[in-house]
Amino acid sequence: MENKKLFTIVVPMYNVECFLKDCLNSLVNQSSKNFCAILIDDGSTDKTKEIALSYVEQYPNIFKYIYQKNKGLGGARNTGIDNIDTKYSIFLDSDDFIAVRTIEYLEELISKQEEEPDIILTGPTIYNSINKTYWPFYDNFEVNRIFANKDFTNVSINPEILSLEASFWRCIWRTEFLKANNVRFMEHVAWEDVPVHFVLFHEAKRIIKLTDKLTFFYRINTGGQITAGTGKSRLDMPIVFKQIVDIMKQQKWPMVERAHVINILQKFVKWTMEVISDEYRKEFVESAHILYKSLSKKEYKAYKKYIHTSFKLRMMFKLFRSNSKHKILADRSKTIRFEKRYEKLKRKAKTAAKKIKHLFRK
Amino acid sequence: MPKHYSINYLSYHSEIKKAVFCIGHIDTYHILHDILSNTNFKEVYVLVHDELASATFSSIGKHQIIGIDYDRLMGLDLSAEDTSVICLDLIDPTFYKELSTKKIHEIILDFNWLGIESFEIWEQLRKSADHILIAKLKSQSDYKVLDWHKSESDIELSLIFPVYNVGKYIQECIDSVTAWDAPYVEFLFVNDGSPDNSEQIIAEASKKDNRIKLLNKANGGCASARQFGLERAKGKYVGFVDPDDFVDETMFKKLFTAALEHSSDIAYCGYNEFYNDTKKYKPVKDLIFAPYFNGTEIRNQIDQLIPFMRIGIWRCIFSKELLDRNNIGFYTDLRRFDDLPFKVITLLKARHVVSVPEYLYYYRLDRAGQDIKADDEKLYVHFDIFKHLDSWFENNCSDKQLDYYHIIKLDTHLWALSKIQKRLYKDYASKAKADLLTLCDKNRLILATKTYNSRKKVKQLKKILSAK
Numbered sequence: 001m002e003n004k005k006l007f008t009i010v011v012p013m014y015n016v017e018c019f020l021k022d023c024l025n026s027l028v029n030q031s032s033k034n035f036c037a038i039l040i041d042d043g044s045t046d047k048t049k050e051i052a053l054s055y056v057e058q059y060p061n062i063f064k065y066i067y068q069k070n071k072g073l074g075g076a077r078n079t080g081i082d083n084i085d086t087k088y089s090i091f092l093d094s095d096d097f098i099a100v101r102t103i104e105y106l107e108e109l110i111s112k113q114e115e116e117p118d119i120i121l122t123g124p125t126i127y128n129s130i131n132k133t134y135w136p137f138y139d140n141f142e143v144n145r146i147f148a149n150k151d152f153t154n155v156s157i158n159p160e161i162l163s164l165e166a167s168f169w170r171c172i173w174r175t176e177f178l179k180a181n182n183v184r185f186m187e188h189v190a191w192e193d194v195p196v197h198f199v200l201f202h203e204a205k206r207i208i209k210l211t212d213k214l215t216f217f218y219r220i221n222t223g224g225q226i227t228a229g230t231g232k233s234r235l236d237m238p239i240v241f242k243q244i245v246d247i248m249k250q251q252k253w254p255m256v257e258r259a260h261v262i263n264i265l266q267k268f269v270k271w272t273m274e275v276i277s278d279e280y281r282k283e284f285v286e287s288a289h290i291l292y293k294s295l296s297k298k299e300y301k302a303y304k305k306y307i308h309t310s311f312k313l314r315m316m317f318k319l320f321r322s323n324s325k326h327k328i329l330a331d332r333s334k335t336i337r338f339e340k341r342y343e344k345l346k347r348k349a350k351t352a353a354k355k356i357k358h359l360f361r362k
Numbered sequence: 363m364p365k366h367y368s369i370n371y372l373s374y375h376s377e378i379k380k381a382v383f384c385i386g387h388i389d390t391y392h393i394l395h396d397i398l399s400n401t402n403f404k405e406v407y408v409l410v411h412d413e414l415a416s417a418t419f420s421s422i423g424k425h426q427i428i429g430i431d432y433d434r435l436m437g438l439d440l441s442a443e444d445t446s447v448i449c450l451d452l453i454d455p456t457f458y459k460e461l462s463t464k465k466i467h468e469i470i471l472d473f474n475w476l477g478i479e480s481f482e483i484w485e486q487l488r489k490s491a492d493h494i495l496i497a498k499l500k501s502q503s504d505y506k507v508l509d510w511h512k513s514e515s516d517i518e519l520s521l522i523f524p525v526y527n528v529g530k531y532i533q534e535c536i537d538s539v540t541a542w543d544a545p546y547v548e549f550l551f552v553n554d555g556s557p558d559n560s561e562q563i564i565a566e567a568s569k570k571d572n573r574i575k576l577l578n579k580a581n582g583g584c585a586s587a588r589q590f591g592l593e594r595a596k597g598k599y600v601g602f603v604d605p606d607d608f609v610d611e612t613m614f615k616k617l618f619t620a621a622l623e624h625s626s627d628i629a630y631c632g633y634n635e636f637y638n639d640t641k642k643y644k645p646v647k648d649l650i651f652a653p654y655f656n657g658t659e660i661r662n663q664i665d666q667l668i669p670f671m672r673i674g675i676w677r678c679i680f681s682k683e684l685l686d687r688n689n690i691g692f693y694t695d696l697r698r699f700d701d702l703p704f705k706v707i708t709l710l711k712a713r714h715v716v717s718v719p720e721y722l723y724y725y726r727l728d729r730a731g732q733d734i735k736a737d738d739e740k741l742y743v744h745f746d747i748f749k750h751l752d753s754w755f756e757n758n759c760s761d762k763q764l765d766y767y768h769i770i771k772l773d774t775h776l777w778a779l780s781k782i783q784k785r786l787y788k789d790y791a792s793k794a795k796a797d798l799l800t801l802c803d804k805n806r807l808i809l810a811t812k813t814y815n816s817r818k819k820v821k822q823l824k825k826i827l828s829a830k
Binding site for chain 1: 367369370371373374376377399400401402504505507509624625657659713714760761805806809812813
């Protein structure tokens with residue numbers, strides 16, 4: 001069963017005819033050929049199939065094509081995991097691409113390690129397809145800080161590693177490690193990689209990084225993402241987080257780690273409240289309220305203690321937990337009014353503080 | 363993380379096999395090291411200034427470097443598909459002048475400061491290069507990128523003039539517009555069956571300037587003339603100028619520069635109201651400053667322009683690709699205000715917008731027969747306009763966009779109600795009420811007005827909503 005090659009790149013595809021060529025070209029032209037790629041067609045209805053098959057025909061020793069009925073990104077990744085037979089696995093989204101020497105540098109990095117790493121964190125680059133600019137990924141700075149003066153790390157050394165962006169595609173995983181933890185994504189759900197991300201980072205013994213080289217490119221502003229982000233897919237978020245909250249309670253994770261999970265939950269919820277459309281707002285708030293209710297007071301205290309948060313975020317936490325007051329958030333006009341009142345109070349408090357300072361100076 | 367722009371671009375464009383580096387400053391050599399350790403070229407040439415440098419950089423990583431001098435560079439074949447010329451911090455203008463005599467497939471210019479005029483370099487190279495990419499550092503790791511591909515037509519900017527009975531003013535307009543002597547601009551004068559001497563003036567002007575083209579058509583209104591011109595425009599950008607107005611001589615150069623340097627969908631500037639009787643003008647307050655003059659792709663900032671930017675498509679240029687991609691044109695059944703739907707739709711679909719923070723367009727007022735003076739049934743055209751626009755906003759738009767759309771709807775109807783004759787007031791108000799409630803309900807309308815507009819407007823809105 002063991003493949004001679006070192007990496008398998010899983011590329012889930014769903015209606016990506018305009019981006020797929022960039023992605024596959026970046027694989028074809030890699031400087032090292034020590035990898036194979038599995039293209040998983042998640043029931044596309046456009047030209048994705050034809051493009052993918054033309055590549056398979058041209059490079060049969062790199063690509064393998066699998067067609068399945070539409071199961072969502074999670075379902076496609078599950079199929080990918082079942083078919084991996086190499087030591088390491090990479091999950092590349094089909095609208096992203098990788099730099100020419102990514103595989104070469106990963107090979108080099110792994111050969112230098114004394115022990116096999118469970119996870120390799122990379123520092124992706126964001127590609128803005130509108131104004132054609134590049135940015136370092138949102139948390140690259142954080143990753144570099146965590147790994148300062150260290151060869152490897154894990155949650156017991158650096159619990160804040162759980163607060164990194166929950167993105168499955170930016171890591172390279174040891175296949176045995178994935179299979180030992182029975183990784184399964186939820187099907188037909190958005191944000192399906194969030195619980196898996198937390199569980200794997202919690203279990204990993206050895207996490208290393210590759211951030212000084214260009215590796216993954218993450219494309220933003222492709223169109224379509226914007227409207228998809230405000231609608232129904234947002235409702236999946238409480239479902240997804242419910243899963244991870246249950247797991248961390250069952251397995252009795254240390255409080256620090258729970259605090260970091262709550263931190264990410266708070267970030268996601270705050271972001272959602274800013275963009276969600278009125279149609280789904282009420283439903284989202286209700287399910288988020290139930291989720292927040294399942295968090296204990298102890299966990300809130302840990303969140304307050306370990307995470308540097310703002311007053312606004314802490315207030316949001318309390319509002320969501322409250323039986324009656326979370327209804328304010330369900331109504332956009334009430335929220336706006338509430339925020340205005342809060343701003344006014346804040347301003348008053350500020351001027352009062354100034355006056356007191358002034359008095360003390362006298 | 364790597365700081366130069368070109369390193370990101372080159373690291374995944376694996377079709378480039380032959381790279382020719384031209385380096386402007388000895389301090390920039392370390393960037394070459396960064397680039398070559400992230401890329402995989404077959405041949406690497408570096409233009410070196412002295413022998414010392416060529417000895418130091420004989421190889422980096424697994425790349426063998428061939429040091430070449432200026433004469434050998436001019437002898438190289440740069441037009442092959444797998445070849446790319448990369449200039450790092452090279453600001454010598456004479457170099458680009460000489461390079462423009464050669465055929466180049468792709469040229470990438472990477473500057474770590476803003477001071478360079480990328481537009482001038484583009485003008486020099488546009489004849490010889492197929493693909494030009496110029497990146498300038500704006501702030502820390504944020505770049506301003508000019509990304510230009512050669513197309514079949516040589517024309518970059520088409521300006522369209524719907525001409526109808528403007529014989530008195532058209533000469534002034536032609537003079538001000540043609541003052542910019544760029545060869546890649548075309549001026550399309552669409553004569554909408556005008557009975558006066560406008561046609562002769564244009565015909566005469568086109569003899570002196572071959573960029574001016576005269577198109578004749580039967581009378582069909584301003585919208586149909588603009589649409590007629592739009593269908594025949596060859597440029598990558600299009601602009602619409604009213605021939606009874608005039609512009610600052612630098613206006614279209616500045617707009618085009620801004621649009622090109624940001625790869626923008628829409629570029630616009632401010633405008634002045636010009637009073638014909640007194641010959642005085644005054645700038646009109648508008649949203650042309652921060653954050654728009656730096657270019658923005660943030661959805662909310664672009665959407666804000668939908669209600670709060672003053673109408674006037676004559677001070678904008680639009681990328682033809684935006685119009686083609688979304689199938690945007692003029693509604694020829696509208697006899698007036700055809701620029702309102704065009705502005706709203708283009709802003710709704712635009713992905714990047716940039717402004718030039720100057721007042722460069724002169725809008726002539728106090729002239730008989732101007733549209734603004736309408737106060738009778740002509741104002742009912744608004745209902746047709748919004749009927750067209752509703753189809754764009756029905757699905758596939760966010761909540762905020764819908765709110766902004768209703769603000770402009772309300773503003774337009776309130777403006778019409780303030781102008782309209784008393785006998786039509788009640789009828790218009792009841793129609794306006796029905797129109798406002800087609801896409802959203804009462805509460806949301808009030809909330810949107812409260813959030814983004816003044817309390818006074820809420821009162822007026824409630825007055826309309828109480829109409830029968």
